[in-house]
Amino acid sequence: MDWVSVHALTFDVFGTVVDWRSSIIHEGTRLAAAKGITHVDWAEFAVAWRAGYGPAMDRVRQSDLPWTHIDDLHRLILERLLVEFEIGGLSEDEKEHFNRAWHRLRPWPDAVPGLHRLKARYTIATLSNGNVALLTNMAKQAGLPWDCILSAELFRRYKPDAAVYTGAAALLGLPPERVMMVAAHKGDLWAARAVGMRTAFVPRPQEFGPGQQVDTAPESWIDVQAGDFVDLARRLGA
């Protein structure tokens, strides 16, 4: 692949940069200890919260909801899960703090060192369905050294809408072929490729927990595949 002409890398975040599952389990366990909640399987809760996210975005895509950012979608899902998991007695402040667990997600161990290496050679930006405040707070907390925070929120469209990818390249002042999308999910890469972006696949086999089936198979249409971000830096000459 010719990546000498690539100037910027844009990153999917949930699952690709940060380990949402273990982070939400950690936050749930802390909440449970503080509130004396003993009956909840937080691994199950974490996966259910994440599973609500696609359908919630679909409601926005289909105009069943007006534009709604991820913090508010997470909160909608949380309200439903608190009923389903029979978690009561949380104050508004406690719910809001728990909802913002998504601002405090922890990076995969290779993410920060890998991003530092990549940043030395490339412009590195988020390109996430997470809102700007979430991504900014997460970066500050986790030490993710982004050059620029780009979000679906800026375009009021959720990935994989083409407008998000073309909009990101335009804001970076680059033609799409000079931007490489980095993601753990092939659907994201496929949509980026469709507008002319380069693609890097970094599978995260542990995203949904141990022993889960995750598609890590190489694809001929993907430009580069790497084991983690440090490996990606090496493969991209950074």
Next chain:
Amino acid sequence: MDWVSVHALTFDVFGTVVDWRSSIIHEGTRLAAAKGITHVDWAEFAVAWRAGYGPAMDRVRQSDLPWTHIDDLHRLILERLLVEFEIGGLSEDEKEHFNRAWHRLRPWPDAVPGLHRLKARYTIATLSNGNVALLTNMAKQAGLPWDCILSAELFRRYKPDAAVYTGAAALLGLPPERVMMVAAHKGDLWAARAVGMRTAFVPRPQEFGPGQQVDTAPESWIDVQAGDFVDLARRLGA
């Protein structure tokens, strides 16, 4: 002033963070040396380029031009100045490189150390009429440690349009009173204050060169005034 509740600082950039005048003189002098241009007063050229910026934005504000970002406005002005200053013989690549001198502006000496201190306590973001690519490239080149790049471009309105300030606070997920605008220009602060933001005035008496009259007088409606960014950090407890 109660700034304990302030969570984020947003910064004007041209003049406040970077010294556009000396940077453009430097770039012009380099261009002149390379091209054997001897008749141009680059200090005069720099001030003329900057002076064209307000009227160019006015054309966008008045819909005489469709939305046009600053790189393209700078280029429009440059084309006119090349005629007025009788500078010929530049290739398209040379013009484009010179136009992007605005991506390479150098910070005032206190800016980088001051921002690092402020970043330890606050979220720090640009809030500039410069476009996202310009601000991102400038930050990378100059080592400006922004948490987030916010730009008038995201709202397709130029400061001092209220939509830019309210839009920035919304993207940061904060009510305006938890955001402080930092600028060397009172008009910018006045517009920020009008939507409920806090204000910090950091005059830059050398912005237009030595011996120029610059309004550095304190104002009762401004929340904090500082001599430079390190002084601002001290005054804001960072």
